[in-house]
Amino acid sequence: xxxxxxxxxxxxxxxxxxxxxxxxxxxxxxxxxxxxxxxxxxxxxxxxxxxxxxxxxxxxxxxxxxxxxxxxxxxxxxxxxxxxxxxxxxxxxxxxxxxxxxxxxxxxxxxxxxxxxxxxxxxxxxxxxxxxxxxxxxxxxxxxxxxxxxxxxxxxxxxxxxxxxxxxxxxxxxxxxxxxxxxxxxxxxxxxxxxxxxxxxxxxxxxxxxxxxxxxxxxxxxxxxxxxxxxxxxxxxxxxxxxxxxxxxxxxxxxxxxxxxxxxxxxxxxxxxxxxxxxxxxxxxxxxxxxxxxxxxxxxxxxxxxxxxxxxxxxxxxxxxxxxxxxxxxxxxxxxxxxxxxxxxxxxxxxxxxxxxxxxxxxxxxx
Amino acid sequence: xxxxxxxxxxxxxxxxxxxxxxxxxxxxxxxxxxxxxxxxxxxxxxxxxxxxxxxxxxxxxxxxxxxxxxxxxxxxxxxxxxxxxxxxxxxxxxxxxxxxxxxxxxxxxxxxxxxxxxxxxxxxxx
Numbered sequence: 001x002x003x004x005x006x007x008x009x010x011x012x013x014x015x016x017x018x019x020x021x022x023x024x025x026x027x028x029x030x031x032x033x034x035x036x037x038x039x040x041x042x043x044x045x046x047x048x049x050x051x052x053x054x055x056x057x058x059x060x061x062x063x064x065x066x067x068x069x070x071x072x073x074x075x076x077x078x079x080x081x082x083x084x085x086x087x088x089x090x091x092x093x094x095x096x097x098x099x100x101x102x103x104x105x106x107x108x109x110x111x112x113x114x115x116x117x118x119x120x121x122x123x124x125x126x127x128x129x130x131x132x133x134x135x136x137x138x139x140x141x142x143x144x145x146x147x148x149x150x151x152x153x154x155x156x157x158x159x160x161x162x163x164x165x166x167x168x169x170x171x172x173x174x175x176x177x178x179x180x181x182x183x184x185x186x187x188x189x190x191x192x193x194x195x196x197x198x199x200x201x202x203x204x205x206x207x208x209x210x211x212x213x214x215x216x217x218x219x220x221x222x223x224x225x226x227x228x229x230x231x232x233x234x235x236x237x238x239x240x241x242x243x244x245x246x247x248x249x250x251x252x253x254x255x256x257x258x259x260x261x262x263x264x265x266x267x268x269x270x271x272x273x274x275x276x277x278x279x280x281x282x283x284x285x286x287x288x289x290x291x292x293x294x295x296x297x298x299x300x301x302x303x304x305x306x307x308x309x310x311x312x313x314x315x316x317x318x319x320x321x322x323x324x325x326x327x328x329x330x331x332x333x334x335x336x337x338x339x340x341x342x343x344x345x346x347x348x349x350x351x352x353x354x355x356x357x358x359x360x361x362x363x364x365x366x367x
Numbered sequence: 368x369x370x371x372x373x374x375x376x377x378x379x380x381x382x383x384x385x386x387x388x389x390x391x392x393x394x395x396x397x398x399x400x401x402x403x404x405x406x407x408x409x410x411x412x413x414x415x416x417x418x419x420x421x422x423x424x425x426x427x428x429x430x431x432x433x434x435x436x437x438x439x440x441x442x443x444x445x446x447x448x449x450x451x452x453x454x455x456x457x458x459x460x461x462x463x464x465x466x467x468x469x470x471x472x473x474x475x476x477x478x479x480x481x482x483x484x485x486x487x488x489x490x491x492x493x
Contacts, residue, residue, distance in 0.1 A: 035426040036401040036452075221400075225426060290448075292404050292424050315403035315426050322404070344406075344422065344429075 006052035007143050007200040008207055015217050022220060023116035025053040030219035038222035039317040042189060043358075046151040047218035048210055052143040055119025056197055057126070060109035061134035069110065072129055073103065074245075074264050076255040080105045085169045085184055087253050089245055090122055095266030095273075096241040097248070098125060100233060104171055104184060109134075111182070113144070113195075115235045129265075143203035147215055148193030148226075155213040156183075156194055159206070163194060176206060189223070190230025190358055228323055229316045231284060231355030237295060237311045238282055238325055246273040247327070249282045280308065281333045284355040285324040285341070291348045292322045293341040299328055300340040300347060307332050310341065316357055323357045324350075372475055373484035374435035376417075379459055382475060387436055390463040391423065391454065394488040400425040402454045407443040407465055414440060414467065416474050421464055423454065436474040438467030 004025045012019070017028035028050065030038060041047055059065065066077050073088045080086060085104040089097045099118035104111045114122050123138050130136070147156055157164045160174045163183055171184030179199055187193035198206050211217070224234070233239050239248055244266070251274065258264060262271055287293060297310040313324035324341075332339065335354055340347040371381045377395035381388045396402065404424035414420045414434045421432035443465045447453050454462040479487060 029427075030400065034401045036403070221426060290404050290451075291406075292429070294429065315424070317426075 004053075006050055007203040008050045008052065008145075011204055011207060012050065012217070017217070017219065020220070023053055025116065027053060028217070028219040030221045031217055033216070035219070035221040035225060036317045038216070038218045039225050041216055042149045042191060042218055042222060042226055043318050044149070046147060046149040046155050046210075046215040047189070047222070048207060048215050049146040049148065049218055049223055050143075050207075051146050051195070052203070053116035054144055055112075055114030055116065055122065056139045056142055056144060057112040057114055057119070057123065058106075058109060058137045058139060059112065059126075059130075059134055060136075065109060065134055068130055068133070069103075070258070071264055072126070074254040074258050074267070074270070075103065076257050077103075077105070077110075082107070083171045085171060085186060089239075089250070089253070090125060091245070091264075091266035092241060093265060095244040095246075095269035097235075097239045097243055097245065098122060098241065100235055100239055100250075102184075102186065106171075106182075111197075118235060141200055142197050143200050144195060144197055145203065145207055145210075146187050146189075146193060146195045147210060148187045148189040148191045148218075149215075150192060151214065152191070152193045155210060155215050156196075158213050159209045166194070168192075177202060181206075188230075188232055189226035190232070190356055191226070224312075225314050225317060228312050228314055228325065229318055229356060229358035231325070231357060233282070233325075234312060243282075243327075244269060244273060244278070246270060247278045247281055278330055280327045281330050282311070282325060282327055283333050284353045284357065285310065285313075285326055285339065285350050286353045286357070287322045287324065287341060287348055287350040289348060290322060291341070291343050293324050293343055293348070293350070297324075297326075298342045299326060299350075300342065301332055302338055302340075304340075304347075307339070318358050325355070328352065370475075372435070372478035372480060373487075374433065374478055375487065376433045376435070377488070378433060378435050380435050380475070380478065382469070382472070385469055385472070386441065387438065387467045387469050388463045389420075389434060389465055389467065391432060391458055392484070392488070393458050394492070396455050396458045398492065399423060399430060400427055402451045404429075405447050405451045405454065405464075407448060408434075408440045410440050410443055412440050414438065423451070432464060434465075434467065435478055436467065436469050437471065438469040440465050441468050442466040 020029040102113040166185040182197040293313040299308040308328035310326040316323040337352040406422040420434040
């Protein structure tokens, strides 16, 4: 199968991107500045991320739709206000995670942002669960561009007046070149920022305007170090079909009201795990030295018993040291528990730590 | 006069008397990206030609460092362990990795000279 290109492919090439194949797309892993500089620039200034490979699923329907979606997502969707967003997941009956996602209430329905590698499968699962009752569009005609970092609000507001008034995890329609575009104040870097859903034919022009105002293109490499420092999960690493939201330490994202009703897919298991506890749980892990423990690194306790595995590990440029997340047996998950990471045959000391590694700078309210 | 040679694993080696200084090439650092971690061999240990003698890690992945000749490790460069970004800045000079007292100078014969290496690097990256 031929790899797909996003509408920003030419711009990436013009910007000396190094490409990798990711979820069937040719995506920029980094540009000439490199991952560390791109990461730091985002934290200090403003970075642009092409996330057009992600799925933009529009589901349109009447009053029944919200009831049907509540059977799927563990959210209080009936009380979700227009243009407000929530983080959630698509689960199996066993509460395994098919995908993690952002769902936003829009006029006449919902917009769901899905991971690139999962979007086709999610569409099939959701079509089946909703019995094809509703109009569902996995929109390939729109690009998705994120702008992240402290200067992003100023830069984007110069191009699109009024975005500065958006609160975190809310969105609205704006005009760009007389076309309606949908913008949410959100992102996945631990920084204040926005995600812009824009028609493919306008994406290049729009992104070049952001660059003219001082923002820089940032590749997937820095996106990974940024989200890891922010303690955010990446599907296929921290999350997969064999892990539940409770094990992933994401119970904050499950509505308490919905747990008490217990009427969504996977709720039996979720309630059982919340009541009885879980065997393994996601934690932050900070190596004591400089050694980097990558994905699949084995974790041992002080008695040299194998107690878990790393799911993501890298060098955190803002932390200026190695950072990791992984799953450990519940009894070893307390903050400051000493563990050992086996890297190239040697065991290196590390500590279980709180997340994030790098403090968030989200904007709560505009004023 | 000292002589600099290059290996197919992208190490450079500079021989002065029977002491060889070894590091990784600029081309290697460009392929690796930002180097964020370095592991060097123990001083006093013996390394064998083409065996692993260290590790460099970029933000993306870990790579082994090989030694192009055999010998005893007589010195290592602590500065690149403390600040691995020095390797990206000056790979073929101040950011050397380790020094060996070499056993057999003829092991140098199979290595490439600068022109040969530049050609090899260009071909292997295209």
